[in-house]
Amino acid sequence: EHFEKPFNYSRANNVGVKHASGDYIVFLNNDTEVLDPDWLQSMVMFFEDSDIGAVGAKLIYPNGLVQHAGVILGPRGTADHVMREFPNDIDGYGGSLSVTREVSAVTAACMMMPRSLLDKLNGFSTDYAKHYQDVDLCCRVRELGKRIVSVSSTTLLHHESVSRKTDGYDLGDRALIVDRWGEAIENGAMWLVSTRGVHIGISTTGLSLN
Secondary structure, three states: OOOOOOOOHHHHHHHHHHHOOOOEEEEEOOOEEEOOOOHHHHHHHHHHOOOEEEEEEEEEOOOOEEEEOOEEEOHHHOEEEOOOOOEOOOOOHHHOOOOOEEOOEOOOOEEEEEHHHHHHHOOOOOOOOOOOHHHHHHHHHHHOOOEEEEEEEEEEEEOOOOOOOOOOOOHHHHHHHHHHHHHHHHHOOOEEEEEOOEEEEEEOOEEEEO
16 A cells, blocks of 8 residues: 555554454564564463563664663653663663563564454554554553563664654654543553562552562
8 A cells, every 4th residue: 555645654554454464463663673583482472361462572772772671651751661772781670671571561663462452442543643653552452451561582673763764753742642641641650570470560659569
């Protein structure tokens, strides 16, 4: 399908889903490089748990620093990647770069979801012009009671925005995500570090340990 300007990331992905087959859909930017041969198996296995709604990978910049290891709501008044520009060869905050853990959202630069769930949610919202489509989708996934995990053992190289140069930050998208998910952003949806049955929950309103 031909896309007229202005480019709409959500629409492009929704059209891709319409033409795709299979029980699970992977959204993958064309400016990424797969580093792990078993990356798909490492992601899809988490859907053996029916509570999981989306799975994301760890993305690193060409210089070896972390670009994405999950997204949390609250930073910058909207959402942001955790541990951005941390060295990839360290354990990260509380060891969280070395464990798979639950997060508020994952980037659609590399995200896997069940086809049935995508269909139920009608895919990405085309109301967003440039930003936050993936955060919005993940918020709707969580609204259904599903969980989202970032897989530390699956790593891809991400040449962020190399294939399509950015043309600035869209304030309309920012206003839209805040309007739709302002309460969740204000409350600070959990960023979870889970290891050996211990769950550390960090939010803008405090810390819980179970």
